[in-house]
Amino acid sequence: MSQQEPMEQWIQELAKLDDSDVKMTEKQLKIIQAAVEIFAEKGFAGSSTSEIAQRAGVAEGTIFRHYKTKKDLLLSIVAPMVSKLIGPFVWNEFKDVLEKDHSSLEEFLYDMAINRIKFTHKHLKIIKILLQEIPFQPDLKDAFKRQVGMKIFQRLSEIIEYFKSKGEVIDVPTQSVVRFIASSFIGLLASHFILMPDQPWDEEKEIRDMIQFIMNGLSGK
Amino acid sequence: MSQQEPMEQWIQELAKLDDSDVKMTEKQLKIIQAAVEIFAEKGFAGSSTSEIAQRAGVAEGTIFRHYKTKKDLLLSIVAPMVSKLIGPFVWNEFKDVLEKDHSSLEEFLYDMAINRIKFTHKHLKIIKILLQEIPFQPDLKDAFKRQVGMKIFQRLSEIIEYFKSKGEVIDVPTQSVVRFIASSFIGLLASHFILMPDQPWDEEKEIRDMIQFIMNGLSGK
Amino acid sequence: MSQQEPMEQWIQELAKLDDSDVKMTEKQLKIIQAAVEIFAEKGFAGSSTSEIAQRAGVAEGTIFRHYKTKKDLLLSIVAPMVSKLIGPFVWNEFKDVLEKDHSSLEEFLYDMAINRIKFTHKHLKIIKILLQEIPFQPDLKDAFKRQVGMKIFQRLSEIIEYFKSKGEVIDVPTQSVVRFIASSFIGLLASHFILMPDQPWDEEKEIRDMIQFIMNGLSGK
Amino acid sequence: MSQQEPMEQWIQELAKLDDSDVKMTEKQLKIIQAAVEIFAEKGFAGSSTSEIAQRAGVAEGTIFRHYKTKKDLLLSIVAPMVSKLIGPFVWNEFKDVLEKDHSSLEEFLYDMAINRIKFTHKHLKIIKILLQEIPFQPDLKDAFKRQVGMKIFQRLSEIIEYFKSKGEVIDVPTQSVVRFIASSFIGLLASHFILMPDQPWDEEKEIRDMIQFIMNGLSGK
DNA sequence: GATGAATGAGGGTTCATTCAT
DNA sequence: CATGAATGAACCCTCATTCAT
Incomplete structure (x- = not known):
């Protein structure tokens, strides 16, 4: 819980590390936040995109507008961390x-x-x-x-x-x-x-x- | 792969650690072997009972005759290891x-x-x-x-x-x-x-x- | 509960109404008793032969030695009642x-x-x-x-x-x-x-x- | 069979009796129609959701988008009738x-x-x-x-x-x-x-x- | 005759993904 | 861009039935 507040910061940093230098939309940010929490709680295979969508407050389809697959979502979170x-x-x-x-x-x-x-x-x-x-x-x-x-x-x-x-x-x-x-x-x-x-x-x-x-x-x- | 040969030994030991000192059937042994391999490969949530059954060479129903649930199967493998x-x-x-x-x-x-x-x-x-x-x-x-x-x-x-x-x-x-x-x-x-x-x-x-x-x-x- | 005691009587009568005038074995009697209770509790489709076997204290296979199918078991119970x-x-x-x-x-x-x-x-x-x-x-x-x-x-x-x-x-x-x-x-x-x-x-x-x-x-x- | 025609009427009434006054989608209506027929034909326990889906002309998953469980589907049909x-x-x-x-x-x-x-x-x-x-x-x-x-x-x-x-x-x-x-x-x-x-x-x-x-x-x- | 391990088809349900709106 | 209804494959699990013992 106490580790959550600084999240927005580095998420924005994530955006900059991506190949795209486009800034994240607010929804995208919420998706990432929700995904991080749920992946951490239940593991990747144990998490469902629908639960992520729900916790993020977006429609199920919205996730797939930004990330082609569930695994893409995982990598977008985890890959930038590797180099850091x-x-x-x-x-x-x-x-x-x-x-x-x-x-x-x-x-x-x-x-x-x-x-x-x-x-x-x-x-x-x-x-x-x-x-x-x-x-x-x-x-x-x-x-x-x-x-x-x-x-x-x-x-x-x-x-x-x-x-x-x-x-x-x-x-x-x-x-x-x-x-x-x-x-x-x-x-x-x-x-x-x-x-x-x-x-x-x-x-x-x-x-x-x-x-x-x-x-x-x-x-x- | 190379660690597989001694498996039968400790699987039989598993049986002895259980509350029942009944010996495992051959099929049960194969189920455990297959489960260990697939769980290790893909993780628990990422494994399917049907794949385990297939690799063990038994019908899927057979797994559930011996282990009430998939999680039961996991625990029967992993629990005896905890104490050891x-x-x-x-x-x-x-x-x-x-x-x-x-x-x-x-x-x-x-x-x-x-x-x-x-x-x-x-x-x-x-x-x-x-x-x-x-x-x-x-x-x-x-x-x-x-x-x-x-x-x-x-x-x-x-x-x-x-x-x-x-x-x-x-x-x-x-x-x-x-x-x-x-x-x-x-x-x-x-x-x-x-x-x-x-x-x-x-x-x-x-x-x-x-x-x-x-x-x-x-x-x- | 209170209606159970006289059951054995009429079950034996059932046997006589059947085409076979052979008397029921004790196991068969227990199967019928268990089936009647469970069918009444959960309905025919909602009952499982394994539960019947369990309550009757016999092996699953034993039921099918006496009754070719689950529906046969139902009919053997219910058919004699029709005419009565x-x-x-x-x-x-x-x-x-x-x-x-x-x-x-x-x-x-x-x-x-x-x-x-x-x-x-x-x-x-x-x-x-x-x-x-x-x-x-x-x-x-x-x-x-x-x-x-x-x-x-x-x-x-x-x-x-x-x-x-x-x-x-x-x-x-x-x-x-x-x-x-x-x-x-x-x-x-x-x-x-x-x-x-x-x-x-x-x-x-x-x-x-x-x-x-x-x-x-x-x-x- | 002959009683089917007026069904759409009261199904729409069902929708109004629900806590939600949202109108049913066309698929939802078809699911209810199919469920009513099959439940009536074979009983609840004897009916399969896959058959309902098939008769309704929808994918099986669609049923569970609208009704959390099979029993939910039953209740959504049968409960409004109780009070009426x-x-x-x-x-x-x-x-x-x-x-x-x-x-x-x-x-x-x-x-x-x-x-x-x-x-x-x-x-x-x-x-x-x-x-x-x-x-x-x-x-x-x-x-x-x-x-x-x-x-x-x-x-x-x-x-x-x-x-x-x-x-x-x-x-x-x-x-x-x-x-x-x-x-x-x-x-x-x-x-x-x-x-x-x-x-x-x-x-x-x-x-x-x-x-x-x-x-x-x-x-x- | 009785057993119970084994079967595999089918059960209800979940899920990542798509697409018309 | 966002939605959420729809999909259908795959999931875990149950079951009536069989058969070697």
């Missing part, structure tokens, strides 16, 4: 970091955590939908692997290897290190947004603890 | 470990990893189905939280706190420590079984690396 | 009555009422089933018309005309007079057995009142 | 009659007969359906008892008691008198519309004879 998941990893050149001292890795991880938490908070429902549907939509899976998996992996790899070359990261395959970091991040997000969404938490401290754990884990001292 | 997920956490009394030296934690984590990897390998499809359906089946979610979440959390908590009291684990909330460990494990499993199922890996080494990462991360030196 | 409905109309020679004095008509009506009330009480459920199914089973309808409608009509007609010839019944078409009488009888039965089955009633008095009404109505004084 | 069955009993104040002379009872019965015969003629099929389904649909049974049974009974009771107080009706329980009258009426209707629908009859004379029978029967002279 990489978020801070493609931030303005990270080269600087590589030049800086050891504390910068912590800083980078911290910024990344803050950023991805905000992002998750804002787009929680869509992320849920995306994760639910990836196993069943090969095109989504491919797009995800290519645009998210590979990109993040490469970016992190560069960084890790830089620090490994400086002897500050233990001699463990880079791929594993990436996994350690990613797992920790995802674990944090999943824990607070999905497993225990109602339990309050000290974001700042949790991030710091996690980063300490990661840094210790990697330093190998 | 806790696996080694309820192993024969862990008290011993608590008495032993530091290396025992590593040992425990190692055994746990080996065991859960084997378990995941054996039951991969059903675990996928379970994870996919938990968000949409409140009863599953509850059973999962109660039987898996709580149990594992409590078990790990005891162990963590023991080592914390010995000063061998950094002063971070136990809940977070549990999460670090769980995330690392799940990350390993997801990585090799789901994200890159076809890529060969050195199980032994990966586990050792992960445990080293965790131990370093927690020791805080 | 004419009851006292084929009593041992009524000729006597025709010779006797006017009071005999009353006497005849009284005996008839008593008899049909007992009969209805005993066979209520089956009569309900019969009436429910007559509109949908042409063979039943024909049998009913031929064996019940015509016979009763002819019998009553003779009697009526005898009394008309004596000037004791108003000059109204015999067919109408028959209808007056039949309607009154059926109204009494329906009222007490179907519309208000739980309300106690003074059978004796109700019959007397009804007969008085009929006699007055027909005498035309 | 009481017909002339709620005619504009009957008090006048009570003031008038003895002949008024005859007049009332005559008007009632004429009116109910027309009504039955017009709605025969639906009345059949209603009577067939009342035993199996508790809600229908309740509505019928409350809206029809009680109302008619009370109305007739008042009238009967008035004439009893004037000494013009024999001293028999009012309830019985009501039953005599109702039985005679229903007998007449059943006889001509159901038992012998093809036999021509002199409506006027039959009614007069019946009323004479009733009046004689009640006067007790």
Whole structure:
């Protein structure tokens, strides 16, 4: 519930990411809102276009005027999110970091955590939908692997290897290190947004603890 | 596909876990096999009983003679798995470990990893189905939280706190420590079984690396 | 409920009315009992053979060993009742009555009422089933018309005309007079057995009142 | 068959009796027509929606766009009839009659007969359906008892008691008198519309004879 | 004779999609 | 552009009936 208010913002952003730079009509916006909620509640296959139309307050036919099929509607919601998941990893050149001292890795991880938490908070429902549907939509899976998996992996790899070359990261395959970091991040997000969404938490401290754990884990001292 | 061969084994085990110790008929076994495959492929809501019947080589009505509803079929597959997920956490009394030296934690984590990897390998499809359906089946979610979440959390908590009291684990909330460990494990499993199922890996080494990462991360030196 | 006890009696009578003079097995008897109850509760089309089997405590297949089809089962219950409905109309020679004095008509009506009330009480459920199914089973309808409608009509007609010839019944078409009488009888039965089955009633008095009404109505004084 | 022509009239009336005063679409009308015919032919449980759709010349899905369930379709046909069955009993104040002379009872019965015969003629099929389904649909049974049974009974009771107080009706329980009258009426209707629908009859004379029978029967002279 | 697993046609109902208005 | 009635394939499920045991 509390995550809903900022929805209109990014929906409008969605419109801009689409191939069309036409702005969404009000009805279209309501359709997307309704679809997001219902897909998140019941899953794609478990949702009916008629229920979406009803919650959106439009006629059943209206949905199909804007989206050729039900799957089109799903993709229009979920596809723009794929590319945005990489978020801070493609931030303005990270080269600087590589030049800086050891504390910068912590800083980078911290910024990344803050950023991805905000992002998750804002787009929680869509992320849920995306994760639910990836196993069943090969095109989504491919797009995800290519645009998210590979990109993040490469970016992190560069960084890790830089620090490994400086002897500050233990001699463990880079791929594993990436996994350690990613797992920790995802674990944090999943824990607070999905497993225990109602339990309050000290974001700042949790991030710091996690980063300490990661840094210790990697330093190998 | 490659995970199919051992299926008959555990299906027969399923039968024994049921309240009835009656053995399954051959058709029933085929229905379960087909259902597991199709649910894993398309998700529960995306699967049709007629397709299951077809792949099982039985009449559609036959399914409903054994399982009152489609959801019943799902639960008969997925419910027995819930309790088995806790696996080694309820192993024969862990008290011993608590008495032993530091290396025992590593040992425990190692055994746990080996065991859960084997378990995941054996039951991969059903675990996928379970994870996919938990968000949409409140009863599953509850059973999962109660039987898996709580149990594992409590078990790990005891162990963590023991080592914390010995000063061998950094002063971070136990809940977070549990999460670090769980995330690392799940990350390993997801990585090799789901994200890159076809890529060969050195199980032994990966586990050792992960445990080293965790131990370093927690020791805080 | 209270009408159930005498059921076994007439079921055994059913057996004797059948073309086969073989006696029913115990299972067959239970099947009939269960079928009567369920047909009466839910109607023929609304009943399932599996429910009948269950209530009878036999296997589904057992029903079809004794009755080729579900409709056969219905007819085996309902057909023998058809002929018995004419009851006292084929009593041992009524000729006597025709010779006797006017009071005999009353006497005849009284005996008839008593008899049909007992009969209805005993066979209520089956009569309900019969009436429910007559509109949908042409063979039943024909049998009913031929064996019940015509016979009763002819019998009553003779009697009526005898009394008309004596000037004791108003000059109204015999067919109408028959209808007056039949309607009154059926109204009494329906009222007490179907519309208000739980309300106690003074059978004796109700019959007397009804007969008085009929006699007055027909005498035309 | 021969009663079909006036159907469209009252179907349109049905629409007006509904909570919505929206007019029916042409397809909806055809669905109702087909349903009435098939329900009357085979009974509710014995009819299939696919056959109804076929006879109505619409797709099966179309039925469910207008009526949520098959039972809904039944009720939409049969429910409006329930209240209309009481017909002339709620005619504009009957008090006048009570003031008038003895002949008024005859007049009332005559008007009632004429009116109910027309009504039955017009709605025969639906009345059949209603009577067939009342035993199996508790809600229908309740509505019928409350809206029809009680109302008619009370109305007739008042009238009967008035004439009893004037000494013009024999001293028999009012309830019985009501039953005599109702039985005679229903007998007449059943006889001509159901038992012998093809036999021509002199409506006027039959009614007069019946009323004479009733009046004689009640006067007790 | 009795069983009950198996059948497959058919049941009522839902649903994504179309199209005349 | 929006509507919502109409579609018909597909859905889950029930059922009368069969037949190997």
